[in-house]
Every structure is written in structure tokens, then in C-alpha cells.
Amino acid sequence: MPIALTLINNANQAHSKTCQSSTTTASLEELGAASKNKLRIKATRFFVEGGEELSGGEPLVNGQLVLCSCGEAYIGAELRPPPMPAAAAPPLPPRASPTSKSESPMIASSVDFAVRVDRVFLPG
Structure with missing residues (x-):
């Protein structure tokens, strides 16, 4: 019975692919x-999670990670934290609204600073 393996490039662990193996060893x-x-690499050594090198003949299990x-x-395989369920996610902070018209709202951007946005009135 074929098993699914996840092949991971040992040097660039962001590069991984799933394949099927026809044997369980x-x-x-x-x-x-x-x-x-x-992976488009010429791998010569193979490791399982934990660093044990495969020398051939070891049993493989379905869903196992193999570092090439x-x-x-x-x-070493990077440990991925389990995804957080939506119910356990921390609540969002309350939105602050400006207290007066003269106070401009602050808008967060993708960088580490905020941008002050002033209202511009266009004729028409």
C-alpha cells in the first residue's frame, strides 16, 4: 500500500513537496x-525529524517528514505551531473614535509607524 511522504529541502526548508512511496521501507x-x-535537487543524504539519518530499510509511516x-x-525541521482556533483567538482591541472634529484619526500602516490623515474637502 503506498504511503504519502513530505520531502523537505534540508538547506531551504520553505521548499517542500508531498510524494507517494510505493513501499513502507x-x-x-x-x-x-x-x-x-x-525538489529539483540531487540529494545524497536523507533525515527524519529529530536528525536520524536514513541508511535504507527503515520503516516509514504515512505523513512522515523526510529532509533531503x-x-x-x-x-533540523522547523517546528510549526499548531493553528489557533478562531474561538481561542484573543479579542481585538476596541476601536478608538476621534472625540472632536479637529482631531484626525490615526490609521495603522504595514510599517511600524502611524500616519496622520487630515480631511480634505474637494469642491463640487
Whole structure:
């Protein structure tokens, strides 16, 4: 029965692909072909989470992460925090409204400072 594996580039862990393995044991030739096809790298070493190097013949489980290395040492899989459910998300702070017309509202931008916006009246 085929199993699904997630292949991750050890040097650039943002680059990952899912593939299917026809066997439940680690075949270095099959992992090398899959990493060349999916990740476009010529991997020579393979690691599982925790840093254990695969030497061939180890059992693989469905959904396992396999880090593919071009010879460099194990860097380690980045731990992804579990997604926070919407109900457990912290509440948003209350919106501040200007107290008078002369006071301009502050608008947050994508950078770390705020921009003061003055009202402009156009004729017409």
C-alpha cells in the first residue's frame, strides 16, 4: 500500500513537496529519485525529524517528514505551531473614535509607524 511522504529541502526548508512511496521501507534510490523529481535537487543524504539519518530499510509511516540533503549536515525541521482556533483567538482591541472634529484619526500602516490623515474637502 503506498504511503504519502513530505520531502523537505534540508538547506531551504520553505521548499517542500508531498510524494507517494510505493513501499513502507526507506529505499534510498526511490527517495533520491523523488527528491530529484519533486525538489529539483540531487540529494545524497536523507533525515527524519529529530536528525536520524536514513541508511535504507527503515520503516516509514504515512505523513512522515523526510529532509533531503545534498551532503550537508542535518539542519533540523522547523517546528510549526499548531493553528489557533478562531474561538481561542484573543479579542481585538476596541476601536478608538476621534472625540472632536479637529482631531484626525490615526490609521495603522504595514510599517511600524502611524500616519496622520487630515480631511480634505474637494469642491463640487
